[in-house]
Amino acid sequence: MPFYVPWTDDLDLDAFLAFHRTAWADWQPGKWTLNLIAFLDGKPIGSQDVGAQSFATTREVATGSWLGAPYQGQGLGTEQRAAVLELAFSGLGAKAAVSGSFAHNVKSQRVSEKLGYRKLGTRTMQSRGEPGEHYDYRLDRGDWRSPVHIELLGLERALPLFGVA
């Protein structure tokens, strides 16, 4: 359980759907979170979010990832993070992407390192009410090279929704 909010401890479908619907309902160009679902062979296997506040000004996004346990460790987490990074950098004109993980979460750290992020530092965050060592990562646009081919389709009409003129 690597999250600040331990949502995988007690996964409830209604709460899961409500979370996604609320993200749509609360969407504003100045504050948005795009919660995407990753599919493998037509089956949902995980989620990948990318979000920003005041993106038009900051040009900075933050991401979060989760893959079902049977699908971890096969390169899929790297692919799904790369997909939203390509959306952010090439599609939306982001200048930087940030991410973070608890110190014990080596898979997440490895994904960040493989994709070119720099480790910024360490701080203490809480999970399940306990303190944990947490690493912050940042990827600047100049360091971004996607390891997989990614095609962005139909984005142009949606750009104003992201605060991009």
Ligand SMILES: CC(C)(COP(=O)(O)OP(=O)(O)OC[C@H]1O[C@@H](n2cnc3c(N)ncnc32)[C@H](O)[C@@H]1OP(=O)(O)O)[C@@H](O)C(=O)NCCC(=O)NCCS
């Ligand atoms: C984090 C997560 C999204 C990564 O996705 P993934 O598909 O498992 O990751 P990948 O297979 O693309 O890459 C994992 C990397 O970690 C490496 N790795 C795995 N276990 C490791 C270990 N114990 N020590 C060191 N490296 C390890 C793998 O070898 C791989 O690196 P490589 O390609 O250089 O060999 C996924 O594991 C997940 O959903 N975990 C649970 C939820 C979570 O932690 N979310 C992120 C919260 S910050």
